[in-house]
Amino acid sequence: MSVKNLAVVIHRKNDMRLENRPIPEISSKEVLLRMDCVGICGSDISVLTKGRLGDYILKEPLITGHESSGVIIKVGSGVKNLVPGDRVAVEPGIPCRFCSLCKAGSYNICPDLYLCSIPPCNGNLTNYHKHAADFCHKLPPHVTMEEGALMEPLAVGVRACRRAGVTLGSQVLITGAGPVGLVTLLVAQAMGASNILITDLAENRLKTSKQLGAQNILVIDPNEKEENIVKKVREVMVPDITIDCCGYEATTRLAILATRSGGKVLVAGLASTDVKIPLVNALAREIDILGTFTYGVEDYPAALALIASGKIKNIKSLITHHFDIEEAPRAFETAQKGLNGAIKVMIHCQPRNSNNSTNF
Known part of the structure; x- marks a missing residue:
C-alpha cells in the first residue's frame, strides 16, 4: 500500500x-x-x-x-x-x-x-x-513547531531591520500591519527602536500592532490626499527610518515623503512591479532608498535566537x-x-x- x-x-x-x-x-x-x-x-x-x-x-x-x-x-x-x-x-x-x-x-x-x-x-x-x-x-526543545514555521516571516523582518539600520533610539515608521509588518515591528522593538508608528487600512490589524507594542498607529484612508496623509504621519513622528511592508505605489511614496531628510527608506513589500516615486524629493533630501529580498546568511539563525532566547515572546x-x-x-x-x-x-x-x- x-x-x-x-x-x-x-x-x-x-x-x-x-x-x-x-x-x-x-x-x-x-x-x-x-x-x-x-x-x-x-x-x-x-x-x-x-x-x-x-x-x-x-x-x-x-x-x-x-x-x-x-x-x-x-x-x-x-x-x-x-x-x-x-x-x-x-x-x-x-x-x-x-x-x-x-x-x-x-x-x-x-x-x-x-x-x-x-x-x-x-x-x-x-x-x-x-x-x-x-x-x-x-529547533530547541522549548520552541514549538508553529514558532518554527513563523521563523520564515520573522527572518524577513530581521533582514529588513538590519538592512535599514534600526538601532537604539530609532524612530521607525512601518507601512502595513500585515504579517510582515507585524514581525518587523517585533524585530524593530528587539533591536532598540524607541518609537514605532505603524499604518494600515484595516483597523483590526492596527489594534493587533498596538497589542504587540507599537507606540503609535494610524488608519489610512486611501481616498485622502497624499499630502494630508504625510502631514498626519509627521504630526505623530518624523521617522529616521521607514520600512514599507506593502510595496504599493502609495505606500512607497508615503515612505519617501514622510521620512526625515538624511533618513532611510527600505521597501520590503513586493506588491507592485512598477511604481512612480518622488525621486527628486528623495535625492534633494539625501534619503537612502533600499531594497531587500528574503534573508541573508545570518538572518534565519538570528530569528531563531530571538524566539529561543525569549527576546520575542x-x-x-x-x-x-x-x-x-x-x-x-x-x-x-x-x-x-x-x-x-x-x-x-x-x-x-x-x-x-x-x-x-x-x-x-
Whole structure:
C-alpha cells in the first residue's frame, strides 16, 4: 500500500487542487521531512489569485507553501548535523553556494536561487518534502513547531531591520500591519527602536500592532490626499527610518515623503512591479532608498535566537486561524479575504501540536 503524500498544487490562476504526489527521493546532502506546519504567505496568495508574483510567472503546476517546519525522517549519507527525529524550521531559499554572491554571504540574491513556492520552484505544503540539510535549522526543545514555521516571516523582518539600520533610539515608521509588518515591528522593538508608528487600512490589524507594542498607529484612508496623509504621519513622528511592508505605489511614496531628510527608506513589500516615486524629493533630501529580498546568511539563525532566547515572546499571537491540509482551499480563502480578522493562517500537515517536544 503506497503512503499518502498529499500536496497543495496551484495549476493556474484561481485553480488550486489537492493531489497525491510520490514521496521524493533524497540525495546525499538532503533530508526527507514529514511536514508539520506551513503558514500562508501573501506571496502564495498572489500566485494563486494573479498567477504571478511580480516578475515570477506561473507557467506550470506548482506546489505552494514555504513558511514551514517539519520532522526529519530520513537523512542522506553525507548529512552529519541532523538525524531522524530532529524538529526543524525550513529555510526555503536554496542558493548555488559557489558564486561570488553566495561566498560573500549574500546568497539571497544568488542568480540560481531556488526559492520554494515562487514560480517555477515547488514549495513544501505537502505531507513529505525533501530539502537541503544545511537549510534546515534544528529547533530547541522549548520552541514549538508553529514558532518554527513563523521563523520564515520573522527572518524577513530581521533582514529588513538590519538592512535599514534600526538601532537604539530609532524612530521607525512601518507601512502595513500585515504579517510582515507585524514581525518587523517585533524585530524593530528587539533591536532598540524607541518609537514605532505603524499604518494600515484595516483597523483590526492596527489594534493587533498596538497589542504587540507599537507606540503609535494610524488608519489610512486611501481616498485622502497624499499630502494630508504625510502631514498626519509627521504630526505623530518624523521617522529616521521607514520600512514599507506593502510595496504599493502609495505606500512607497508615503515612505519617501514622510521620512526625515538624511533618513532611510527600505521597501520590503513586493506588491507592485512598477511604481512612480518622488525621486527628486528623495535625492534633494539625501534619503537612502533600499531594497531587500528574503534573508541573508545570518538572518534565519538570528530569528531563531530571538524566539529561543525569549527576546520575542508573543509571535504565536499572530496566528489567528488553523486548518488541516485537507482544508487548504478554505484556509487560502480565509487568508486572502481576511475573514474573521485573519492575520496569519496556519495549515497543519499533521495533527496540531503532535510534534512539540513535550509530546516526545
